[in-house]
């Protein structure tokens with residue numbers, strides 16, 4: 430299972446979380462990664478933790494003030510990027526362009542979507558993975574894999590119908606190892622989570638709990 434920890438703009442210490450991700454990754458067969466803010470990518474990557482960006486834009490080098498260039502994210506040490514997170518939604522053409530930009534920079538891609546229908550559309554753009562995250566459950570602590578299993582199963586089916594090579598993650602409210610196991614049982618190949626680690630008093634203990642049953 431892939432466990433991708435999105436730090437959003439939570440006021441946590443990204444280096445401490447990254448060091449915990451790195452250390453717990455060494456104890457488990459699961460794959461762990463962390464997605465800090467763009468300004469923190471380089472320092473986080475220097476910890477040795479697998480580092481992801483939260484967003485890249487559909488642009489190339491040039492006159493694009495205030496945008497995030499995929500090549501710069503890769504130069505900072507990121508190996509992948511989220512695209513179209515529920516809190517950073519893009520138009521369809523911009524999702525497509527961001528996937529192309531990430532591929533140009535050799536970044537792995539996870540395109541997020543709110544529901545199974547959007548997952549099918551996202552899979553058609555040819556990312557490495559898609560992630561279904563019902564917005565109503567994000568940040569609630571109510572795990573999608575247990576509260577709304579149909580949405581995960583339907584997302585897995587929707588992606589497989591479009592492109593069997595696109596793997597499916599799920600997210601929203603995931604915070605325990607049982608939530609991750611439930612996600613895997615529904616056909617997800619990983620989870621995307623934030624508050625369960627970023628807001629934990631002890632992020633390393635939270636990560637250990639997440640991977641313990643894997």
Ligand SMILES: O=C(CO)COP(=O)(O)O
Nearest residue numbers: 567568601602622623624
């Ligand atoms: O948006 C999410 C991950 O990208 C999910 O957030 P929570 O894990 O806080 O519900």
